Amino acid sequence: MTVLMWVTRASLLAWVWLTFCQGGFWRTDQRLPPRPESARRPTVAIIVPARDEAEVLPLSLPSLLAQQYPGSARVILVDDNSSDGTGELARKLGEAPGSLPLTVTTPGEPPEGWTGKLWALRHGVELAGDAEYLLLTDADIAHLPSSLDSLVAAAEGGPARPGLPAQSYDLVSQMARLRTETRWERLIVPAFVYFFAQLYPFRWSNKAGSRTAAAAGGCTLVRREALERAGGVAAIRGAVIDDVNLAKAVKRGGGRTWLGLADQVDSVRPYPELKQLWRMVSRSAYAQLRHSVLLLVGTVLGLALVYLVPPALLLTGLAAGNLRLCVTAAAAWGLMAATYVPMLRYYRQPPAAALLLPFTAALYLLMTVDSAVQHWRGRGAAWKGRTYPAPSASATPSASSTPSAPSAASSASSPAGASEH
Structure with a gap:
C-alpha cells in the first residue's frame, strides 16, 4: 500500500502542475478579439x-x-x-x-x-x-x-x-x-481538443x-x-x-x-461511430511522437499515471479502507475533472461528463499504441488511398517542445477537420 500511496501522490502532483503551471491550458478564453473598425481589408x-x-x-x-x-x-x-x-x-x-x-x-x-x-x-x-x-x-x-x-x-x-x-x-x-x-462524438471530441490544448x-x-x-x-x-x-x-x-x-x-x-x-x-x-474517430486519431498519433519508441513508452506511462491512476486507486483505497489513499486519489481525479469542465461547456455538454475523462483517456492510449502498430506494419499515416512514411529530418521542422502525456490528441493535423483535406 505504501507503493500505491506514492504512485497516487505522483499523480496528484502531476495534476497540480498541469493545472497551475501548464499555461492555463484548460481555459477556453482564447477567442478572436472584436473587429477594429479601422482595420484594413486587404486582398x-x-x-x-x-x-x-x-x-x-x-x-x-x-x-x-x-x-x-x-x-x-x-x-x-x-x-x-x-x-x-x-x-x-x-x-x-x-x-x-x-x-x-x-x-x-x-x-x-x-x-x-x-x-x-x-x-x-x-x-x-x-x-x-x-x-x-x-x-x-x-x-x-x-x-x-x-x-x-x-x-x-x-x-x-x-x-x-x-x-x-x-x-x-x-x-x-x-x-x-x-x-x-452522436454518443461517441460527445465522448471523444471535447477530449480531443482538451488534450491538444494541454500539449x-x-x-x-x-x-x-x-x-x-x-x-x-x-x-x-x-x-x-x-x-x-x-x-x-x-x-x-x-x-x-x-x-x-x-x-x-x-x-x-x-x-x-x-x-x-x-x-x-x-x-x-x-x-x-467509434471506428471513424479511432482512425481520426490513430492515423497520425505516432507521427506526433516523431516515430520514437521511447516517446511512445513515455506517453503510455504518462497517460496511465495522469489519467488512469486516480480512479483505479480510489477504488483500491475504498476496497482496502485506506482513507489517505482515497483522499489523495479523489483530489487528483477532482483536479482532472475540474480542468475538463470548461471544454465540456464550450461543447455544450453536461459538466458531469468530466468524470468519464479517465475512460476517454484509456481509449486515446489504445489509439496511440494502435497508431504505432499500424506504422510498423507499413500502414501508418494512411488517408484516402495514400500512406506516408516517416519523413526525414530535413522534410519537416524540428519540434519546439517535447510531447507530453496527451500526445495522442495532437494527431489533429487539423483538429477541426481532423482529416487530410
Missing part, C-alpha cells in the same frame, strides 16, 4: 484542398462563397485527384448568385516527399497571385458569413492606443468546433517569443509574406501534422501567431 485568397469530399462540400463550400468581406476575396478549390466528382460539384456550387469568384483546379499526383494536402496547398498558393493573405481551410469546414472579416481584422490588429501598442499577427488560426451529435497551451502559443507554436489546419489565415519568409509550403512538404509545423515555421521566421477556439467556424464532417 485574400481562400484555398481549399479537397480529395473525395463530395459528401460534405455542399455543407461547407457555399459558406465560403457567401463570405461578407469588404475587401477583395476569391476562393481556390484544389481538387486533389478526387474520384467522386468533387471538382464538378464545386463548379456547380460556385454558380450560385452573389458568390465570391471560384477557381477549381487539379495539381496532379504529389511527387515523392510531399503529402497530398500540402501539394494541393502549394498549388493553390501559386494560383493566389499577389493576395496579401491566404486562408487555408479544409473542405469539411463551414464558416459563418463574417468569419473571414473577423480573421483578417484580428491579423491586422487595431491602431496603437495610449499604453497599448498596435498588435498584428502573421498567422491567425481557429480550432473549429467539431460535431458532438500546446494556447496562451503560450500566442505569446511572442514563446517556443510553443501551434495552429489548427482547418482554419488558418497566414500572411503571404510570412509564409514566404518561412520557406513556403515546401518547408513542411512532408509533414503529416502540417498545421503545427506551419505555425512553428512562421514563428521561427520572426512572425507572430495566434490560436484560439472558434465561434464562427464549424466542422461538418460526421464521425458517427
